[in-house]
Amino acid sequence: MAKSLHTPLFRPPGHRAAPSRRGSGRLGEAYAELLAAADIRVGGDRPWDMQVHDARLWRRLLLGGTVGLGEAYVDGWWDAARVDAFVAHAVAAHLDERIPDLPKRLAALGAAWRNLQDRVRARRVAEIHYDLDHEMYRAMLGESMVYTCGYWAGADDLEQAQADKLELVCRKLDLRPGMRVLDIGCGWGGFARHAAAHHGVEVVGVTISRSQADIARRACAGLPVTIELEDYREVRGRFDRIVSLGMFEHVGRKNYRRFATLLRQCLADDGLALLHTIGRNDDGAGIDPWVTRYIFPNSEIPTIARLAHAFSGLLVMEDWHNFGADYDRTLMAWHRNFAAAWPRFAARFDRRFRRTWTYYLLSFAGVFRARGLQLWQVVLSPHGVPGGYRRPAG
Numbered sequence: 001m002a003k004s005l006h007t008p009l010f011r012p013p014g015h016r017a018a019p020s021r022r023g024s025g026r027l028g029e030a031y032a033e034l035l036a037a038a039d040i041r042v043g044g045d046r047p048w049d050m051q052v053h054d055a056r057l058w059r060r061l062l063l064g065g066t067v068g069l070g071e072a073y074v075d076g077w078w079d080a081a082r083v084d085a086f087v088a089h090a091v092a093a094h095l096d097e098r099i100p101d102l103p104k105r106l107a108a109l110g111a112a113w114r115n116l117q118d119r120v121r122a123r124r125v126a127e128i129h130y131d132l133d134h135e136m137y138r139a140m141l142g143e144s145m146v147y148t149c150g151y152w153a154g155a156d157d158l159e160q161a162q163a164d165k166l167e168l169v170c171r172k173l174d175l176r177p178g179m180r181v182l183d184i185g186c187g188w189g190g191f192a193r194h195a196a197a198h199h200g201v202e203v204v205g206v207t208i209s210r211s212q213a214d215i216a217r218r219a220c221a222g223l224p225v226t227i228e229l230e231d232y233r234e235v236r237g238r239f240d241r242i243v244s245l246g247m248f249e250h251v252g253r254k255n256y257r258r259f260a261t262l263l264r265q266c267l268a269d270d271g272l273a274l275l276h277t278i279g280r281n282d283d284g285a286g287i288d289p290w291v292t293r294y295i296f297p298n299s300e301i302p303t304i305a306r307l308a309h310a311f312s313g314l315l316v317m318e319d320w321h322n323f324g325a326d327y328d329r330t331l332m333a334w335h336r337n338f339a340a341a342w343p344r345f346a347a348r349f350d351r352r353f354r355r356t357w358t359y360y361l362l363s364f365a366g367v368f369r370a371r372g373l374q375l376w377q378v379v380l381s382p383h384g385v386p387g388g389y390r391r392p393a394g
Contacts, residue, residue, distance in 0.1 A: 027058040038093030040086060048085035052078050065099060070290035070363070074355045083359060084332065087366025123208050123231075124297040125250055130187075130209035133348060137188070139341035140334050145188035145219070148246035148276060149327040149375045153394070158333040161326070166194040169243060171392040172319070172379055173272050175199040179240040182206075182266060184232050185247025189216030189225070196223040204237070206230050232262065240268050248277035252300050253286075256310035264314045264382060272381055273315070277302060278327075279374040295360050301373065315380040318389035324374035331365035 032042040041049045054077040060068040072078055080086040090096070141147055142159050150161025151168050169191065175181070177200030183192050186205025189212075195201050202224040207213050213229045220227065232247075233255075242263055251259050263273050278301050280286050286301035311317060338361060342354060367373050379389060 025055070025058075027062065028052075028055060031058050031061060034095065034098065035090075038089045038095055040089050047082035048080055048089050050078055050080055050086060054078075062100070066096070066288060067290045067293065070294070070359055073359050074294075074352055076355070083362040084328075084335075084366040084369065087363045088369040089366075091367050091370035091372040125299065126207075126209035126212075128297055129295060130207075131211040133345070134188070134211055134215055136338075136341070136345050136348075139344065140338045142337065144190050145215070146190035147187055149323070150330045150333075151323060152326045152329050153323075158330070158337075161330065161333075162190070163194070166191055167198070168392075168394070169245070169274055169276070169377070170195055170199050171394075172321075172377065173241045173243065173274055175201050175241060177201065180204070180238075181241045181243065182235065182237070182239040184235070184242065184244040185250070186212070186216055186227060187246070188212050189219040189227065191243060191245055192216065192225045192227070193220050193223060196220065196225050201241075204228065204239070206232060206235055233258065235262060235266060237266060238268055239266050240271050242267055242271070242273040243276075244274070245276040246278075248275055249299050249301055250296070251302075252298065253302075253306055256302070256306055260310040260314050263380065267382055269382055272318070272379060272385075275376075275378045275380065277376055277378075279304065279307075279322075279324075279376045281372065281374065291360070294356055307378070311380065315382060316384040317378060318381050318385055319377075319379040319391050321377040321379075321391065322374050323377075324368055324371065327368040327373070327375050328365050331361050331368065335361040335365070 028042070035042060035050060039048075042052055043049070054072075054075075057072050057077045060072050060077070062068075064071065073083070137147070138145055142162070144159060144162045146162040146166070149165065150158060151165035152161045153164070155161035155164050173181075175195060179199075179201045181195060181201045181203045183195075183203055183205040186192055186203075186207050189205060192203040192205045196203050203220075203226070205216060205220075205225065205227045207216070207227070207229065208231055210229060213227050216225075216227045232251075248259070267273055280301050280303045283303050283305050286303060287299070292299055308317075335358065338357060346354075364373075368375075379391075381389070
């Protein structure tokens with residue numbers, strides 16, 4: 001959480017202010033001094049240095065925190081040759097703990113008091129984000145259309161990293177022919193297609209995105225895969241295995257226990273579930289106001305404590321695997337694809353859309369590079385695997 005405004009915030013010990021630009025005044029000098037603590041120079045010539053194009057930036061940061069920073073980038077008020085490196089430097093220096101951020105505090109209060117991911121609000125992320133032009137997603141994500149972190153342990157390119165991630169999930173779940181598998185938040189059908197084609201299982205995928213459902217059905221045609229357009233809270237039935245890849249960030253703390261209860265109710269007594277989610281290092285709100293406003297409405301990143309509380313008494317945690325550093329490579333690959341494909345989509349989207357998505361992809365890459373966020377795969381069972389669970393090698 002951001003701390004309150006006080007003198008030490010603007011005077012990091014042992015650092016001198018970098019030269020101000022464009023008449024930034026004392027406020028600009030104070031922020032320049034703060035950025036210097038992260039080895040970021042205002043007007044410097046290194047890839048991660050900030051180039052200020054509008055001196056109003058500093059007041060916008062003071063009043064708007066991280067929302068102001070992101071909005072100012074989209075408006076062209078500042079740049080960096082490598083936004084990912086700029087953010088990585090800032091996160092590694094914990095600048096977020098020293099900068100006042102009223103929007104973040106208000107967002108945290110809202111999450112604590114309201115269910116921002118009820119059935120009605122939950123659908124906004126599909127309408128605003130996942131139902132965007134699917135051809136743009138294909139260009140950015142690749143032919144696999146997998147919109148979650150790749151697994152790069154033995155991969156040299158994005159397609160291989162995604163294929164290896166899907167296979168890793170299948171091996172962790174010990175999929176065998178004839179099993180019935182529930183895929184909560186199935187996206188464009190990447191896991192369902194892989195699991196059915198390579199492991200002979202029957203998959204039921206659920207999504208709240210109409211566009212995703214249509215594309216997933218086409219992608220899985222001819223395979224034992226059923227795609228349902230429904231909220232996870234509507235799922236009924238019994239399954240040998242349950243998987244959820246990159247959907248839990250949309251569940252919200254008010255619904256974690258309900259999600260865990262659903263897993264327990266739908267999972268066979270000898271079954272396994274795998275939860276793949278971004279995670280936080282601390283017990284903060286898990287809400288980035290800029291991200292929730294412009295990218296993923298009503299999203300919230302879980303914490304270890306909240307996950308543990310949700311599963312307590314319902315499921316046994318068999319394995320917890322963190323490969324968050326791999327999200328940096330995944331996001332940078334998505335950004336390269338997005339940038340290369342932009343000429344094809346410039347007529348459909350405007351300059352602000354391009355800068356918004358550039359900031360989204362690169363800023364997240366920087367956060368993961370600095371290990372400010374993690375990527376967890378958690379394997380769960382109803383009663384504990386007899387003799388103990390063994391994570392497959394590789």
